[in-house]
Amino acid sequence: MIQKKICLLGASAVGKTSLIKQYIEGVFSDKYLTTLGVKVDKKQVQLGPREIQLMVWDIEGIDRYCGFQPKYLRGASAFIIVVDHTRSQSLQEGMEIFQLAQETTNIPAVLVINKTDLPEQWHWTEHEVETRSHMFADCFRTSAKTGEQVDAMFQAVARLCMAD
Amino acid sequence: MKSARDLDDEEQLRAVRNIVLGQEREHVLSAIESHARDIVGAVVVEALHDRQKQNDDLSTVFVPLVEKSVEKSVTRHSDQFIGYFYPVVGKLVRKSVAAFLSDVLEKTNTLLENSLSVKGLVWRIKARQAGVSFSQYVAAQTFAYQVEQVFLIDANTGILLNSVARENHSHADADMVSGMLTAINDFVGDSFAHTNNQEEQQLASVKTDDFTLLLQRGPSLVLVAAVTGQAPAQVSQHLQITTENIHRLYAREIEHFNGDTSPFERTTSELRECLVEQLNTPDKKRRPWFAIIVLGAIVLAFIFWLYHTFEQSQLKQQLAMLDSSPGILVRSVTAEGLTDVSLQVLRDPDSQPVSDWLAQQGIRDDRVLVEEKPYLSLERPLVERRIARVVARYPAISLTPGPAGFNLEGQLNRTQLQRLTNELAAIPGVSDAAALTARLDLIQAPTPDRQQSLKAMFDFHAAKIDATQIEFDAGNSDLSERAVSRLTTLNQQLDTAVRLARQLQLSVGLMIMGASDASGSTSFNQQLSQARAQAVRDFLVSQGADPDYLNAVGLGVVEIDAIDGVGARKVMFNLMDFTPEARKEERP
DSSP states (O other): OEEEEEEEEESTTSSHHHHHHTTSBOOSOTHHHHHTSEEEEEEEEEETTEEEEEEEEEEOOOOTTSOOOGGGGTTOSEEEEEEETTOHHHHHHHHHHHHHHHHHOOOOEEEEEEOTTSOOOOOOOHHHHHHHHTTSSEEEEOOTTTOTTHHHHHHHHHHHHHHO | OOOHHHHHHHHHHHHHHHHHHOGGGHHHHHHHHHTHHHHHHHHHHHHHHHHHHHOTHHHHHHHHHHHHHHHHHHHHTHHHHHHHHHHHHHHHHHHHHHHHHHHHHHHHHHHHHHHHSHHHHHHHHHHHHHTSOHHHHHHHHHEEEEEEEEEEEETTTOOEEEEEEOTTSOOOOHHHHHHHHHHHHHHHHHHTOOTTOOSOOOOOEEEOSSEEEEEEEOSSEEEEEEEEEOOOHHHHHHHHHHHHHHHHHTHHHHHTOSSBOGGGGGGHHHHHTTOOEEEOOOOSSOOOHHHHHHHHHHHHHHHHHHHHHHHHHHHHHHHHGGGGSTTEEEEEEEEETTTEEEEEEEEOTTSOOHHHHHHHHTOOGGGEEEEEEEOOOOOHHHHHHHHHHHHTTOTTEEEEEETTEEEEEEEEEHHHHHHHHHHHHTSTTOSOHHHHTTTSEEEOOOOOOHHHHHHHHHHHHHHHHHHOEEEOOTTOOOOOHHHHHHHHHHHHHHHHHHHHHHHTTOOEEEEEEEEEOSSSOHHHHHHHHHHHHHHHHHHHHHTTOOGGGEEEEEEEEOOSSOSTTTTTOEEEEEEEEOOHHHHHSOOO
16 A cells, blocks of 8 residues: 655644544544644545555644744655635745745645635735745645535645655 | 876776677676576575575565465466365364364463462453453563564654554554654654754653553664563564664665555564564572461361361260260260360269269360269169168168069068168159068067167158158149148158157258259259249248258259159158267167
8 A cells, every 4th residue: 555644734723633633534632732743643545546545744733933843744745734714824824834844845735725614804815825825736725614625635635645 | 196008008908808808798798698597506506505594584585475476376276286285184174173172272271270260360350450451461461571563664754664463462553653653753853852962862662551662763664563561682682683684675665665565565574573472480499488388387277176176076976975874964065175075964973973984984084074963863773772872771681683683681670671661762763662671581679778769769750751752743833732731741750750859869950852853944943943842841830840950952853754754843851860979870
């Protein structure tokens, strides 16, 4: 079986853990996130005839005041930046994290704008978002609550990993 | 710097080499290739032999190839294989079944030992407390250490390449465990890195109460072993050698690793070799002295107890034989403490003393606590003994054996005969005193002087009184009409006897002895006999008798065998002469 490591990054409370909780097979408690700063789960994705197992490293919410643990990105085939479209700040923070990550790795990244089930409350224009999303290999608007686009996003991430 | 001459020489040498060996050594290669099979064939066996002697790498390389080849061959030519195996398959099945049964028996035995022994129960409780299965706990207790599971992890991504575990080991989700282990390792490496030391910190082991995780890190792979018990240094060395071997043998697969873990499935045999274990060997030098001493003391105490119980039982059986002795009734023989015996008997005062009987039997009297209660026996030897005592007071007559047991022979005058008859009649168990004295010869008595006459008269009345008996109904102390009549007569005889005693200057007193039969409790019978004696005394006092002469005593149970249904429910009398002179001069 093909296995790939991917990382889930983003500011605090953007819904990273919620995004994977319902759709990913996990055995570890969320308390590891706060103690170790990371929790490893897995997701199996069918890509045509092949089955890919994604080892998803859910990394603790990163803000401006706490450091970024680049070592967790080591060996990853792709990473996902999650932002919350009800908070303008989260996109800015997401972009900062993206830049930090790019300093240590050149693997493809996916932008995920989460919480689409809630009304949009940020002042970013569609054009500004699109400009930023061009820096990513792909961009998805997901809802962890309804599951909208979640599977499609992981499929795309798996494809990116295999293209690597 | 090389000179132009040197360069020229090298160029020339290369040209010569190309002529001799050919471009890219093609002459040599073609020469070797044409004889390659011969060259390799000549040394291949020896070369394999020599390589195998160095270490196990050759086997490691060959095992997957052979396994794959056999698998392919069996799949393609299954019919042929059936033909090959047919002759041996019967034996194989029998052997397999025998091995299976033996294994089942052994496991059942172990299970029973572990389940039914105290140790097994304790282990079950402890396993439940620890929250692990019983089999895992038994394994943890039985083995000094045991490698339960081995993970082969890609150091870079944390992806699990392969893992093996024991059959009884519960499989955690190895994929995520290896990912988290890598994350923990990264966390430790980052958190505890020395600022002045560029070398990355690595986890070597993780210890918990139940097991230890040993991490052996190679350049690209991490080998992790989950070990229960105290893992010695050899386990780490073993892991290190395995890590090095895998790095060497799978260098290409590691270099081109892109997330596909299937090439690493072939590492199973190497990983399985890491599932080592060592049994707990009990310390033979250590002997459980305390337990031995306690056990020894218990055994000795048991033997001591057994010996004394046996001896006590023998003694009790011996004492029970006392019951056959005339005039003695054994009521109970009970154990007293560990060695002594308590003996309760009813004994006729005329029978053999218990202490004498014990001495005859060779029994130490300090081991027997005797509790005696008096009773009157009507057994023949006792009655004969009483008769002999009375007869002894008459030197002129003797006791001789006869058809009815014995006869009295000799000569007596009338007064003596009357007195003897009265005395014999007063003996309990003598039913016909006249028949006993029937063969005695009657002789003329010498003329007595006044004093002798008075004495004779006193003796006559005394004998009459002694022969009187008052019967009672069962459980009753009331005087019947017949009793009142007899007591009226007795009161007159007593009055006469007392008057004669005064004239003879004798000091006399009347013993009124109450008795009861054996029915009812001992204390009740004692009270009843006393009440009967007292009733008689009260009546005599009411008839004018001097109370100073009357002494009422209760004898309790007097006999076991009843006579004419009346039994011992009676009051008897004995006019006693307390005068010292009178005792010296026995009545003739």
